[in-house]
Amino acid sequence: MNPPAADPLSAGLLERLPLLARDALTSGLPEPWRWVSNSLLAILAIIVVFSSLFALLTLAERKVLARVQNRPGPNRAGLPLTRFRLGGLGQPLADGIKMLTKEDIVPRGADPVLHFLAPVVLLALSLLTFAVLPYGRLLVPVELEAGVLYFFAAGAATELALFMAGWASRNKYSLLAAMRALAQLISYELPLLLAVVPVVLLAGSLSTSGIVAAQAGWDLGFLPRWFVLTPWGFASFLIFLTAALAESNRSPFDLPEAESELIAGHLTEYSGFKYALFFMAEYLGMTALAGLGVTLFLGGWREPLPFLEFVPSYAWFGLKLLALLFVFIWIRATFPRLRIDQLTRLAWKFLVPLALLNLGTAALWALTAGWGPALQPLRWLGATALVAGPFVLLGRGLTAGLRPRTYRFA
Amino acid sequence: MIALAAIALCTLAAAAVALALRDLIHSALLLIASWVGIAAFYLWAGAEFVAFAQVLIYVGAISMVVLFAVLLTRPPTAPVSPARSGRAVPGFLAGGAVLGLLAGAVLSSPLPAGTDATPAFGVRELGLKLLVPHAGALLATGALLTVALLGAVVLAAGRGKEDAP
Numbered sequence: 225m226n227p228p229a230a231d232p233l234s235a236g237l238l239e240r241l242p243l244l245a246r247d248a249l250t251s252g253l254p255e256p257w258r259w260v261s262n263s264l265l266a267i268l269a270i271i272v273v274f275s276s277l278f279a280l281l282t283l284a285e286r287k288v289l290a291r292v293q294n295r296p297g298p299n300r301a302g303l304p305l306t307r308f309r310l311g312g313l314g315q316p317l318a319d320g321i322k323m324l325t326k327e328d329i330v331p332r333g334a335d336p337v338l339h340f341l342a343p344v345v346l347l348a349l350s351l352l353t354f355a356v357l358p359y360g361r362l363l364v365p366v367e368l369e370a371g372v373l374y375f376f377a378a379g380a381a382t383e384l385a386l387f388m389a390g391w392a393s394r395n396k397y398s399l400l401a402a403m404r405a406l407a408q409l410i411s412y413e414l415p416l417l418l419a420v421v422p423v424v425l426l427a428g429s430l431s432t433s434g435i436v437a438a439q440a441g442w443d444l445g446f447l448p449r450w451f452v453l454t455p456w457g458f459a460s461f462l463i464f465l466t467a468a469l470a471e472s473n474r475s476p477f478d479l480p481e482a483e484s485e486l487i488a489g490h491l492t493e494y495s496g497f498k499y500a501l502f503f504m505a506e507y508l509g510m511t512a513l514a515g516l517g518v519t520l521f522l523g524g525w526r527e528p529l530p531f532l533e534f535v536p537s538y539a540w541f542g543l544k545l546l547a548l549l550f551v552f553i554w555i556r557a558t559f560p561r562l563r564i565d566q567l568t569r570l571a572w573k574f575l576v577p578l579a580l581l582n583l584g585t586a587a588l589w590a591l592t593a594g595w596g597p598a599l600q601p602l603r604w605l606g607a608t609a610l611v612a613g614p615f616v617l618l619g620r621g622l623t624a625g626l627r628p629r630t631y632r633f634a
Numbered sequence: 635m636i637a638l639a640a641i642a643l644c645t646l647a648a649a650a651v652a653l654a655l656r657d658l659i660h661s662a663l664l665l666i667a668s669w670v671g672i673a674a675f676y677l678w679a680g681a682e683f684v685a686f687a688q689v690l691i692y693v694g695a696i697s698m699v700v701l702f703a704v705l706l707t708r709p710p711t712a713p714v715s716p717a718r719s720g721r722a723v724p725g726f727l728a729g730g731a732v733l734g735l736l737a738g739a740v741l742s743s744p745l746p747a748g749t750d751a752t753p754a755f756g757v758r759e760l761g762l763k764l765l766v767p768h769a770g771a772l773l774a775t776g777a778l779l780t781v782a783l784l785g786a787v788v789l790a791a792g793r794g795k796e797d798a799p
Contacts, residue, residue: 338663369757370683377686380694384666387701391659403705406698413694430683430757 238536242269243362266365270354278507279316285553287312292557326496331394334493338392343494343501346385350505352378353512358433360525360538371432372420375516379471382509383409386490389502393493401489404479404564408470411571412477416467418579419460422586423451423520432516436524446530450523455607456586459615461521463579465551468517470571472510474552476559479567514548515541522548573622578614585610637678645671658704666697683757 237244250261283298290297301318302309330339355378356371358364368374383406390402424430427438441449451457470477481489491502518524522544525537562570585607592603645668652664669692676685764772 368682370686373683373686373690377689377694380690384663384693384697387698388663391705399705403702406702410695410698 236534236536239361241536242360242538270365271351274351274354274508274511275504277511278504279320281507281511281549282319282503283312283315284550285556286315288550288553289557292554320500323497323500328496328498329493331493333394335392335394338388339493340498342385342389342392343498343505345388346382346505347501347508349378349381349385350508350512353509354515356432357512357515357519358436358524359541360536363525363538364433367433368431370430372424372430372435372516372520375432375512376417376420379509379512380413382505385505389494390490393490395493397487398490398492401481401492405473405490407564408473408477408479408567411568412467412470412575415463415571415575415579416471418576418583419464419467420520422456422460422583425583425586426451426456426590432519432524435520436526439523439526442530448523448526448528450521450526452521452523454589455604455611456582456589457521459578459582459585459611461517463575463582464517464521466575467571468510468513469552469555470567472513473506474510475556476561477567478561479564510552511545511549514552515545517548518544569622574618577618581614582611638675641671641674641678645675659701662697662700662704665700666693669693669697683760 246262246265249265250258253261287297297312298315299309299312301312301314303314304317330336353375355366356364356368356374386405386409387402390398390400390405393399423435427435429435429438439448439450443449447453452461469475473481481491491499494502518541525541527533527535527537527540588610589603589607592599595603648664648668648671652661652668655661655664670689673685673688673693676682676688
C-alpha cells in the first residue's frame with residue numbers, strides 16, 4: 225500500500241497500526257522484494273477481510289431478514305466441537321463446508337470450459353474492484369489517477385461472466401435469465417455512471433483519494449462537507465443507491481434469479497463450490513459498490529464530527545460500509561420484487577432523466593461556488609428546487625392513472 | 635519489450651482463433667479477449683485512462699451488442715456453415731483496404747521524432763485537450779451518437795404491435 229500524500233508520521237499510532245504491522249513483517253527484505261511482498265500483503269489483507277465480511281454478511285442477512293419477519297433465523301450451528309451456540313455464529317462455517325463437499329454437477333450438454341470459467345471470472349473481477357477504494361487515511365491499495373474509471377471498467381465485465389454462465393449451461397431458464405440480467409445491468413449502468421459524474425465534476429478528480437480529499441472540512445464548525453449533504457449530492461446518492469442495488473442483483477431488482485419465474489436464473493445448473501463462488505462474487509460486488517458509495521458520497525474514511533478524529537479512519541470507513549450494507553438488507557426485507565417492464569421503465573424513464581437533470585444542477589452548483597454568504601440561501605433553495613421539482617413532477621407523470629391493483633376473488 | 639511482445643501475441647492469437655472458430659459465441663468471447671489485450675497494450679504504454687475507457691466501452695458495452703446480435707438472429711447452438719472460399723476474397727479485400735487506410739494515415743501523420751522523454755500526460759491534461767481544442771469534434775461525435783440512438787429507438791418502436799401489452 226503506497227502511503228498517499230498525507231504525512232504518515234503526523235497520524236496517530238492507531239492510524240498507523242496496519243502500516244506498522246506490515247513494516248514489521250517486510251522491513252528486513254531488500255528493495256524489489258519488499259515492494260512485492262508489500263503488494264502481496266495488501267492483496268492478502270483485502271481477500272481475508274472481505275471474505276470474512278462476506279461470511280458474516282450472509283449470516284447477518286439471514287438474521288436481519290428473520291428479525292423483520294418475526295422469527296429467530298439460523299441459531300443452531302455454534303462454534304465447532306464446543307457447546308457454544310453464540311446465536312448461530314457458526315452458520316457460515318457450516319454453509320462453507322456444505323458447499324465445498326457437495327457434488328459438482330456439469331450438465332451433459334453444457335460447454336464445460338465456459339461453464340467452469342464463468343464463476344472464476346466473476347469472482348476475480350469483483351475482487352479487482354477493491355483495489356482502488358481508500359480504506360483509511362493511509363490505506364489506499366492502489367493510487368490511480370483514473371480510479372473511478374478503473375472501478376467501473378473492472379465491474380463492467382461482470383455482465384460478460386453472467387452471460388457466459390447462462391449460455392454455457394445449455395438451459396432455457398439460464399439463457400433467458402442471462403439475457404434478462406444483461407438488459408438489467410446495461411439499463412442500470414447508465415444511471416449509476418450518471419450519478420457518479422456530478423461527484424467527479426465537483427471534486428475535479430477521477431481518483432478516489434482525490435474525491436475523499438475534496439470532502440474535507442466543516443460547515444458551521446460541525447457539519448461535514450460530504451457530498452451527500454448537498455442537494456445534488458443527495459439526489460445523486462439516492463440514484464446511485466438504486467442503481468447499485470440493481471447492479472448487484474439485489475432485491476427488489478433480483479429478477480435474474482427470480483425463483484418463481486426462472487428457477488434460479490443463471491445459477492440453475494450450478495452446484496457445490498461454483499455456486500458458492502457466484503454467491504461470493506455477488507456479495508463482494510455489493511460490498512464494493514457500497515464502499516464506492518461511501519467514498520463518493522459519505523466522505524470516505526472521514527469522521528462525521530470534528531472531535532471524533534481520534535478514532536482511526538479505517539474504523540469510520542468500516543462503520544459506514546456496514547451501515548450501507550445494513551440498508552441493503554433492510555431494503556431486501558421491505559420491498560417486493562419488480563416486474564421486468566417496471567424495472568426497465570424505472571431506469572430509462574425515471575432514473576436517467578433525473579440523473580441528467582441532476583448533472584445540470586451540479587454544474588450550476590459548481591458555477592455558483594463563489595457566491596457570498598448573503599446569496600448562499602438562494603443557492604441552496606435553487607438547487608433543492610431543481611432536485612425536488614423534477615422528482616415530484618416526473619413521479620406524478622409516470623404514475624398518473626395507476627393505482628394499487630385490486631384483486632377480486634371469483 | 636518482452637511484455638509488449640507477449641501482449642501482442644495474446645491479442646493476435648485470440649483474434650486469429652476467433653476468426654477460425656465456427657461457434658459464433660466462442661468467436662465473440664475471444665474477440666472480447668483480444669479487446670482486453672488492446673487495453674493491456676494501452677496500459678503498458680502508460681495510457682491509463684484510455685485503457686480503462688477501452689475496457690469499459692468495448693468489454694462492457696460493445697461486447698453486449700455483439701452477443702445480443704448473435705443470440706437474437708440465430709438459434710444459440712447452431713454452428714455457422716463451413717467457410718466458403720468465395721467469401722474469403724471480398725473479406726481479404728475489405729480487410730486489406732482498412733489496413734491500407736490506417737497504415738496510410740499513421741505513416742502520413744507527423745510524429746515528433748528524437749524526443750526520448752515521453753511528456754507527463756495525465757487525466758487532467760487529456761480532459762483539457764478534449765474539451766478545449768477538440769470540443770467541436772467531441773460535440774459532433776456526441777450528436778451523431780445521440781441521433782443514431784434515437785434512430786434505433788424509432789426503428790424498434792415502429793416494428794409493430796405484436797408484443798404490446
